Amino acid sequence: MKVLIADDDQISRMITKAAVEQSGHECIVAVDGDSAWELYQAHAPEAVVTDLMMPGLNGLDLCRAIRSSEDDNYTYVILVTSHGSRKDVLAGMEAGADDYVTKPLDPFNLHIRLLAAQRITSLHSDLAKYRTALSNQARTDPLTKLHNRLKLTEDLGELHNRGDCPPRDYCLAMVDVDNFKSYNDIYGHQAGDSALVAIASTLAREVRESDGVYRFGGEEFLLVLGEQSEETAAVILERVRSAVHDLRIEHSGDPDGVLTISAGVSAFTQGHRAGAEQLLREADLALYAAKASGRNRVTLASALITDR
The missing domain is CATH 3.30.70.270 (Reverse transcriptase/Diguanylate cyclase domain)
Structure with missing residues (x-):
């Protein structure tokens, strides 16, 4: 799975990157919200692990941008908060995040969430294929296979x-x-x-x-x-x-x-x-x-x- 990491703190980026790679996933790293959005558009990752507070787009803005741009594909977004307050978690979920982890990052917790991300994005991918197949079928003559x-x-x-x-x-x-x-x-x-x-x-x-x-x-x-x-x-x-x-x-x-x-x-x-x-x-x-x-x-x- 391709995972985008967005965090302006170098130590946090290194820890998250190591945890993601240890889980067997490919890493793309962004140093702030604006570059994260550019990398997201260029690479279409299946999952994003983003810090809540960053220069440029913050984690909430990045979530909203991702959700507004999605078509058939689905990106699993994990929000990283400094203290995991209920207010921050609720704001993240309302902005489009799927899950959250708190700092300092526990690699095991992130690994579990990436397993869930892999399952969810795989299901969405299968559903997108089925929707495309059904759409094509609805527009195809069953006998001649021409358009209808x-x-x-x-x-x-x-x-x-x-x-x-x-x-x-x-x-x-x-x-x-x-x-x-x-x-x-x-x-x-x-x-x-x-x-x-x-x-x-x-x-x-x-x-x-x-x-x-x-x-x-x-x-x-x-x-x-x-x-x-x-x-x-x-x-x-x-x-x-x-x-x-x-x-x-x-x-x-x-x-x-x-x-x-x-x-x-x-x-x-x-x-x-x-x-x-x-x-x-x-x-x-x-x-x-x-x-x-x-x-x-x-x-x-x-x-x-x-x-x-």
Whole structure:
């Protein structure tokens, strides 16, 4: 465990450092509260052993700064007081300390508290991992492992609220698997799931890592293509459409004999700073037009709108 020691008294620092190292932990040493805060930010220690009274930030201020800066990680703070008065201990706990020891420091007492610190910080670390895993799971489609609509809503919100000046261009592409209902009827839902997984993997492979690929629902997918004009997005979607066709997933109920996709593309560009909901509607209308004109093709929303 990485332990930060903050104490302006040299003898106290030496005793505390020796006790911490004897307990098998790595030591970082600060000579006052201000340098302790800088070292904390630079090294993110799992535990802090801080004197109550120091130049600059005192122990209480350091506790408050640590607690206000924490995110998923948790730092165990042990306050060192000169006489352990109830008033000092209470003030320390209210400021965010987890425990306290009194001077002169007893190495055994500190060792016991560091054992507790190791357990608590380990538990917090495990909980942070579980929270991250649950958060990712809530934003991931369980079948295709693509992002889901919750993540799409968050990402589109971020695109429209990031405050860029000028705003960054991007395109939306609504993608639908052609004649998928008949595919399920002919080959069964298990085969349909396998086909969706294969198509999802192809979509993700054919765009940049920085682009967003989402399962929008059923056999519909959505692509968010950053820094693209409608024309360059159309080129990308033609490549994606061709790659899906080249999978050669047999479909006797489709005129092409294989599973294909259709796509509709809308654009957030100079002169058309539409909101996310409008862009989704435009992409959906373009997709409908692609379906109506024969499927297995890409249609631009701008081709359907003569006057924006």
